Amino acid sequence: MKLTSDAQDDPPFLLTTSPPGRSQERLAVCVLVVLVGPLLITAPFARVPLTNTEVLLPAYAGAVFVIELITSALLFALFSIQRSRAVLALSIGYLFSGLMVVPWALTFPGVFASLGLPDAGLQSTASIATLRRLGFPLFVLAYALLKNADPSVRSSQGSARRIILGSVAGVVTIACGLNWLIVTSDGALPRFMSDARNVSELWQYVPATAVFLYLSGLVVLWTRRRSVLDLWLMFVLCTLLIELVLLSYVSAGHRLSLGWWAGRFYGFISVSVVLLVLLSETTTLYARLARSVSAERRAREARLTAMEALSASIAHEVNQPLASMVTNADAGLRWLGKKNPELEETRAALKRIVSDGHRAGKVIEGIRTMFKKGAQERVPLNMNQLIRNVLKRNQGEAQLGRVSVEAELDEQLPLTTGNPIQLQQVVSNLVANAIDAMSSVTDRPRVLRVKSERHASGTVLVSVADSGSGLDPESRDRIFEPFFTTKSDGMGMGLMFCRSIIEAHGGRLWATDNIPQGSIFQFTLPDNEDDALPTAGRVR
């Protein structure tokens, strides 16, 4: 999957940047289809007036107000992270819509009369509703139009907090101003209502405009849809459309009728949807994040353990010649400090110091190849080819040790993923060990057999078998430990390195007995067809 260039520097799992999954799309469509049901059921009875339902109105308005405010707050928070002007526009839209609900309910005829509020003019409620209904889709449109143009202008000057505070203050001021104008100058308002319950001819333009805005919002979102938020905003516009159809056409604008309340139900769903999506996505993303953090921590711990073992063995390998140098130098000084300085002994001590120095240098060099630049790189590689290379390189050694080499390579072997330098080191180490192990064999043929095969699903198995003297059970447990060696001139770290390399590749390395004589070293590696790349996280 190729990301568009502008998406690449976005945080990858924000609501506004992560693409919706198939299941999400399906869910949105299903819910929408289910929601059409009530529309069809209520349609025949839409104009039945439900008297005395004014009492429900404040509860409805209160719920809408709170939900829209929370949604707006969450969107503002999203903006402060992402600095996207589109998200800012949307959060302002929700804030505006939420703020307009309050005067709408307050001016609704007959609702707050019992509180002794002076009845506002007949047209106030409708005018406020008009502003709210036409305002919100405009903000959604602004979101849809701004969202793709964002990244270039995103780093707008000023802190997110200042922008947010400014926007909130602006929206509150404008909303208050508009409401004040509407309430105080009822006479100048367009005549939307013929009486407290029924709309006039003029009202028809409002839903028509709103439908146009909703549809254009839907079209723009559809053509530019990319994120989870886009998907659910389309859902919001659809439910708003249904609401409007119910309010204005099916119930013919009769306030507090069955159709009108059904419309309010859709409005409520539409208001809640973005909040629900924001919350559920946040929770899911949080869980995913927590999982990946703990996986990362496990990986780091595993790396640390491997590093500890490694540094312990490095320390040991360097310390050995160092200690020898110190003692040799001490001895040399003592020989020189005698009444009759012993030059021959001193010379011998100095010579040993020289060879110790070279030995330490070799150890360091070996370590440097382990950590060579690119040693962490993982590429798909052909294990058979790698084995052939190693065998070719060890040909001389094998001939010298009068060892016959047999290779049984499975040509159907899948590719593996790994670091060629390191894996080559492993195989060549195992081959060299096998040749060494047979150096004392005289009564039977010396056979080195390297085999590659497909192991259990998803793994490649490589085994290196010799006909040497084998391992006694006690040392078989210990050969992978650092410092442990059965050779008189062994470093005691070869197999330990091998094991840490294989485990870092997500595989396993172990030793078994060969029949009738000798031992087998085998390792597994996950094959390349596995979805996840092998990482240090797979180390046990």
Next chain:
Amino acid sequence: MSSEQSVVFVIDDEPSMRASIESLLLSVGHMTQAFATTQEFVLSERPDVPGCLVLDVRLPGRSGLEFQQELARSDIRLPIVFITGHGDVAMSVTAMKAGAIEFLTKPFRDQDLLDAVHRGIEIDRGRRAESMMLAELWQRFDSLTPREREVMALVAAGQLNKQIAAELDLSEITVKVHRGQVMRKMQAKSLPDLVRFADRLAADTIKP
């Protein structure tokens, strides 16, 4: 430097380390014998003089610590100075509890090694003298007749001639004669001498 011949055995699988320790010990006048493995050491012909063993902890096959226990079992009582490339506390505690002279971490100061070796040799010399003395005492004790041994045990327990005579149903004169024989054969110059000899023999019978 030593009043008597002594030898230091070195077991380390690292040729250069082995040579350097040998050279260091030689430079201060120690006689040395070096081995790459414990097997070589066990199979070697060792001079019967006070000695000390410088032993590497990490050895191919058997570790130095295991070898220490094996030596203890097979009654080779050489003081051991451990040297190791990667000593930890647990390891040194094990070694010291099992009677090691010193536990040195490589690279060590030459004087530390020499001091430890010297101490080891002195301990071995003392131990050898002690065991030679004991062997001598046993020899003397073996020359006693059964009756004399009975008398010696009672004398050492602090009984008077009269009491011994009563206990063994002998005349006091006979007891006196036996007692004189015991003192002569055990080469004890005084009664406290004899008591001390008896104690040491008793301790030696209990110990092993």
